[in-house]
Amino acid sequence: MRTATLCYLRRNVSKTFRRWLVVKRMLWIRSQVNGMPPLTGGAAITIMKTINLSAAPRKEFPCVKCGLCCQLVHLATETRFLDRGDGVCRHFDVESNGCLIYEDRPDICRVDRQYDLHYFQNYSWDEFVAANLEGCQRIVEHMQP
Known part of the structure; x- marks a missing residue:
């Protein structure tokens, strides 16, 4: 029932x-x-x-699925538990450049979930996305030789 x-x-x-x-x-x-x-x-x-129940649906986070954030999990305290020993997430698939447990990934790996849990009172969704995209840019710069 x-x-x-x-x-x-x-x-x-x-x-x-x-x-x-x-x-x-x-x-x-x-x-x-x-x-x-x-x-x-x-x-x-x-x-x-x-929790704004009548909020208009927000745009999805514009992830380009480069996989770079999954290759630096050792740098943040919140993601160290995912480290397989070399700084790369234990669920990261090098061949597909994606997550092996994408549908069941931890909340820390979900930008929208982190916003809902911790940041919605301090930032608009667009501000939060902009801050995360800036973080993505820093990761790209860090990974470049």
């Missing part, structure tokens, strides 16, 4: 309502993990308003 309900929701419910359901579920899970009662009333509404 639950699977049928989720399939129905995915097909027939607006994106805004689906986002609201995800946020509500996320708040419930957070309360269970922390051993606290679920947020209700004003606290839950405040958090849901913080």
Whole structure:
């Protein structure tokens, strides 16, 4: 029954309502993990308003899939756990220049997820993309002989 309900929701419910359901579920899970009662009333509404449910769809991050960021995972504390020992991500495929676990890659490897988790209150999506593209340019310059 639950699977049928989720399939129905995915097909027939607006994106805004689906986002609201995800946020509500996320708040419930957070309360269970922390051993606290679920947020209700004003606290839950405040958090849901913080996450802009009616935001227009944003453009996708313009990654050129050069794979250079995957070859320097040893440089950042947040990505060192991916290092196979030579600075290259253990999931990086040299032949295809891509990720072997792309669909299941960690949040740190997802620009849009990092924005949603840590930066949406401080930057617009366009500002965040510009900052990341600047980082990409620095990586390209670092890799050039």
